[in-house]
Amino acid sequence: MNDKFELDQVEILAERARRGDISRRRFTQLAIALMGGAAVAAKGTPLLAEDGQLVFVNWGGDAMDAYDSAYGAPFGEATGITVKQDGSGPTEGAMAAQFQSGSPSWDIVDADPFSAESLGKQGMMEPIDYDVVDKSKMREGFGWEYAASSYFFSYIIAYDSTKYETPPTSMADFFDTEKFPGKRAMYKWGAGMWEALLLGDGVAPEDLYPLDLERAHAKLAEFKDNVSGFWGGGAESQSLLLNGDASMALIWSTRAKLIEEDSEGDIGFTWDQGLISPGAMAVIKGNPGGAAAAMDFIASAQDPEKQLVMFEMLAQGPANPEADALIPEDQKRFNPVDPENFAKQIPLDMAWYEENYGAALDAYLQIVSA
Structure with missing residues (x-):
């Protein structure tokens, strides 16, 4: 197989991954089968985000800087994918409008889980790929089909x-x-x-x-x-x-x-x-940056050190229980999911x-x- 044809075949797989037809893990397996493990290791798999960026939509204000410091900038450094912060507010109606437009400009949203679930069952949200996002890094009972808990x-x-x-x-x-x-x-x-x-x-x-x-x-x-x-x-x-x-x-x-x-x-x-109440990350169906890149971003946000930054900046309770131990003793009283506080709620x-x-x-x- 010549290089151009190999890359074209992998790009077809990448397009299927963007649409959600195959998982990121399956995409990587097939890319290795086509290109060989050594080639993938040397070149990396093609960037699934079509234009090399993701748009993360949150509720604005101080959250913009916090999400960029904790998640966006580190993800960009690690992957080369720029994460842009949008503070316009991912209400249920706005998320539905993004999908219904036929050409969404949003990728990942800081959503109420119940809104993401409702829209997901209507075919408007990508299912969370739990081959990429690690359910063991969530508190039990707080991972859903179309939403992954990211804070409390x-x-x-x-x-x-x-x-x-x-x-x-x-x-x-x-x-x-x-x-x-x-x-x-x-x-x-x-x-x-x-x-x-x-x-x-x-x-x-x-x-x-x-x-x-x-x-x-x-x-x-x-x-x-x-x-x-x-x-x-x-x-x-x-x-x-x-x-x-x-x-x-x-x-x-x-x-x-x-x-x-x-x-x-x-x-x-x-x-x-x-x-x-949990906050969650969810992905608009057909998002421009690709479902696979969005799932990688959500998985990267499960890092307890990054969730500690969100606690320090916004007092968000960490979704990953491993982050609890990183919170200084004198700050634990502000953590909603500290075991002592959680038990009262x-x-x-x-x-x-x-x-x-x-x-x-x-x-x-x-x-x-x-």
């Missing part, structure tokens, strides 16, 4: 310690304005709030799912006058507490360290009855969210905006 965060209670001699220790305390007077702040987009409402209404953690939305929404309607603000982003949740608009709030755990520092310790937080049920989130959010927002 929680919805937790933050409170003004100057106003309460005894801190809150449960969602029942959050909703008890007689024992803990003052205004509250809650998340505008529903996730974690249904569970908090039900826990506050006396539902036992083991009985939460399937969520009783009628009961949760009745609790919300009854309690709504005590809520000074329904925040939509982390900075807004901080402001509501720091400005004194709320004396207690349900916030993302990734904000806990920042708000403690900004308030010089006046704002505290608790992991008790926190609601833990309740994981959100991604399967329930996949099936019910859209309709549940519509009903929730009707109450919020009424």
